[in-house]
Amino acid sequence: MTSLRSRKAMTAIAGFTVAAFALSGCASGDSADSGTSTDTGSSDSGSSSEPVELSFLVDNSDQTVGTAEALASAFTAQNPNITIDVETRPGGAEGDNIVKTRLATGEMTDIFWYNSGSLLQALNPNDTLVDLSGEDFMDNVNEAFIAGVTSGDGVFGVPAQTAMGGGILYNKDIYAELGLEVPVTWDEFMDNNAAIKAAGYDPVIQTYGDTWTSQLLVLADYHNVEQANPGWAADYTANEANYSDTASARQGFDRLQEIHEAGYMNSDAATALFNDGLAKLALGEGAHYPMLTFAVSTINDIEGGDVEKIGFFAQPGDSADSNGLTVWLSAAIYMPQTTEGAEREAALQFMDFVASAEGCAAITEGVGQQGPYFINSCTEVDESLSSPIRDMFPYFETPGATTPALEFLSPVKGPALEQITVATGTGQYTAEEAAALYDEDVKKQAQQLGLEGW
Secondary structure (H helix, E strand, O other), X not given: OHHHHHHHHHHHHHHHHHHHHHHOOOOOOOOOOOOOOOOOOOOOOOOOOOOEEEEEEEEOOHHHHHHHHHHHHHHHHHOOXXXXXXXXXXXXXXXXXXXXXXHHOOOOOOEEEEOOOHHHHOOOHHHHEOOOOOOHHHHHEOHHHHHHOEEOOEEOOEEOOEOEEEEEEEEHHHHHHHOXXXXXXXXXXXXXXXXXHHOOOEEEOOOOOOHHHHHHHHHOOHHHHHHHOOOHHHHHHOOOOOOOOOHHHHHHHHHHHHXXXXXXXXXXXXXXXXXXXXXXXXXXXXXXXXXEHHHHHHHHHOOOOOHHHEEEEEOOEOOHHHOOEEEEOOOEEEOEOOOOHHHHHHHHHHHHHHOOHHHHHHHHHHHXXXXXXXXXXXXXXXXXXOHHHHOOHHHHOOOOOEEEOHHHOOOOOOOOHHHHHHHHHOOOOOHHXXXXXXXXXXXXXHHHHOOOOO
16 A cells, blocks of 8 residues: 555656646556456457567656556456567657657557657558557547547547546635535636635635646636537637637636636735645635646645645536536557557457456556546546545546547647736736737647648
8 A cells, every 4th residue: 555655656746747748838546446347358359379479669757667567467467378568768759759760660569658639640640550440449438538549530549547637626625614516607616706705715826936837727628618619629720710719719818817807816826836826725725726636646745735625626617518627638558550460469459458447457556546547437436536536537427528638639739828828817918819819829830830721
């Protein structure tokens, strides 16, 4: 138990780095019973007792290597004729180049670990990867994740990790004191904020001293954008829609302006840092902190902090009927088209295992559960998970209540977003001005990427 919790604590720092990196616009439980399914996770099609060795390329982070080795060990225990050799590569741009080069030269390993979402498209998956859309095990993968590993009519990866949510962390003691309920519409959220301010607390904590944190009210609103405009990400990528001319997309900026003008932010919002925001939330100085769920891993390290006094809910939109969560997707496991014969059949067996309750159990036992799995049969909530993480699970259990963040559906994200959201949250720009400025920002980036229509 102690060693597993230690591993979780070590990965929290890595989680912070990844989240801040992703938000800045740069390229880029302890229980083993994670589900209720009783299937073995192994495909019968093409299975053979003949020895097969699979090569598996992963990045060299401790979390990734630990997860890959846990999956490989559990799978080979069930399939002793198949061995999996885990090979590591650097992370970042160097690792990206290795993946792209090996795919281009036909020297990729039998399976490999890589990003889901927009970065996948740079691998030309329709030409380089095996389409898994016809495999039965893909029916067990959450629909939000499917969207992040799809290109054209093909689906190319199985989820290798758990989900991270973007929304609102809240102080449960303040809610209990004031008799507030978790809001499912923006109007309800603002009504709660009014009551919180009247009681003498900061309704919405903002920490613009760490500029990346300013983006959450825009980025975590994407589920609501997609509900109002299905398929908006594709139109946005093709420059057929933008923030200025789409009311639902501009609403993230509207939310920032509205909160600022209502006086609902902490007085030191312009200079407060990420750690200050967590401390204000944990110690009951403020009620809401728009943030990614990775942040809760350090709340118990704050003197007087107790993560069980913190909850989480999705950023509300205009309608309770479409309430849902914007999700940051995990990495995925893919198979290049150069994997053939017995190796391809063995790789499909392994992917079948990964997309099963037993695959989830292997990850939980190996490195710990960090959030909801993207596997439909992995529904049991590990009660040792913190309160905010447990609050994510109902969204995954409700059809249509999860949507990938825009950056997983489109490669278009301007580098100046965090500066624009800071300026909006401090009253320097109106929402209309901010949306127009961001449209210009993304235009430059899309042109650099060589996207059609820009």
